[in-house]
Amino acid sequence: MITKLYLGIALMASVYLYYSDASSASEIKYLSIAEIQQQTPLQKSIANGKDVYADFCVQCHLANGKGDGLNIPPLDGSDWLKKKRSQIIHVVKYGQSSEIMVNSKKFNNIMPAPVGLSNQEVADVLNYVMNSWSNKNKKIVTADQVALVKP
Numbered sequence: 001m002i003t004k005l006y007l008g009i010a011l012m013a014s015v016y017l018y019y020s021d022a023s024s025a026s027e028i029k030y031l032s033i034a035e036i037q038q039q040t041p042l043q044k045s046i047a048n049g050k051d052v053y054a055d056f057c058v059q060c061h062l063a064n065g066k067g068d069g070l071n072i073p074p075l076d077g078s079d080w081l082k083k084k085r086s087q088i089i090h091v092v093k094y095g096q097s098s099e100i101m102v103n104s105k106k107f108n109n110i111m112p113a114p115v116g117l118s119n120q121e122v123a124d125v126l127n128y129v130m131n132s133w134s135n136k137n138k139k140i141v142t143a144d145q146v147a148l149v150k151p
Contacts, residue, residue, distance in 0.1 A: 042127060042140045049128025052121050056114040065133045071109045073102040076133035089149045092122050119146040
């Protein structure tokens with residue numbers, strides 16, 4: 001009985017966290033099976049990438065994608081994301097430990113590689129980030145492109 005209670009609480013908390021970026025519960029939109037089947041590959045990748053972002057990236061880059069502005073660069077509106085496609089794939093796959101310039105500001109912090117991500121998950125999280133907040137990039141990142149990037 002206690003286990004079921006804890007499981008229920010955990011489930012409710014995870015649902016809340018998953019949808020916490022919506023300003024109210026009335027904004028949550030549930031998709032029908034037909035709508036899910038009609039999604040483009042980019043839309044499916046973005047939806048999967050949202051989960052990867054929640055698991056690996058939100059702790060530092062925050063739910064709004066703005067980072068902390070001091071040590072963690074923003075993803076929202078990042079010129080670096082727009083200009084450095086192969087480098088962003090490399091960073092997500094292998095981490096980052098050198099200085100970068102994002103929106104004319106230097107950042108020199110370590111980003112550890114997210115352990116255990118498949119090439120598809122790397123592509124999905126990049127598609128999510130590159131199409132969230134103020135970012136709009138309709139050119140999909142594929143698992144094949146991710147596989148080509150080596151250390």
